[in-house]
Amino acid sequence: MRIQREVGTTFLYVTHDQEEALVLSHRIAVMNAGRIEQVGYPEDVYERPATRFVAGFIGTSNILDAEVSGVDGEFAELTAPGATRLRARFTGTLGHGRKVAATVRPEKVHLFNTTAEPPAGWCVLQGVVHDVVYTGVSTQFVxxxxxxxxxxxxxxxQRIDDAGAPGQPVRMAWDPEFTVLLEKVDD
Structure with missing residues (x-):
């Protein structure tokens, strides 16, 4: 990056290291089988992936197959297995019953036990903790x-003595602003 700033010219850097691409780039083009899937600023490509491939290729992403059950202003109301509420901001038109894929990044998800209520209006999904991995900076819950x-x-x-318990029922919840609709999913 220092060399690029000093020389003041455009660099084309090709890498398969997603983190390196996010850190070093002003703009990213994500390619799949020789075809460009998305071009944008690193934060746009990461926060708002355009396709399933980009969502899965850049970082870790949760992808949910869902169906449009209604539209509430700028938000699509979605149904998906285990979801008590699932919403995503959208532009354009979405018809009732349309199959879609929705994604949310793992760091946007909060966990609640079954007695705690997530904030009103948040997306909520029921589940059971399968695995817990303490990584120092964070704990990964599968x-x-x-x-x-x-x-x-x-x-x-905060100091953690017990990072979690497999088998524990939980609610996964997040602000619907972090739900991103991906390409249409047809059967």
Whole structure:
């Protein structure tokens, strides 16, 4: 990056290391089988992936197969296995019953026990903790849901003696602003 700033010219850097691409790039082009899937600023590609491939290739992502059950202003109301509420901001038109894929990054997900209520209006998914991995900075929770396995990264902001318990029922919840609709999923 220092050399690029000093020379003041455009660099084209090709890598398969996603973290390196996010750190070093001003703009990223994600390619799949010789085709460009998405071009954008690193934060746009990471926070708002355009396709399933980009969501899975850049970082870890939870992908949910869902169906549009309604539209509430700028938000699509979705149904998915295990979801008591699932919403995503959208632009354009979405018809009732349309199959979609929705994604949320694991660091956006909060875990609640079954007696605690997530904030009103948040997306909520029921599940059971399958695995817990303490990584120092955060703890990774793998949760089995009726729609498949999802992941939550919980920052270790406080001292943790017991990082969690497999078999524990939980609610995964997040602000619907972090739900991103991906390409249409047709059967």
């Amino acid at each position: 949760v089995d849901t009726p729609g498949g396995e999802l992941v939550a990264f919980v920052q270790n902001a």
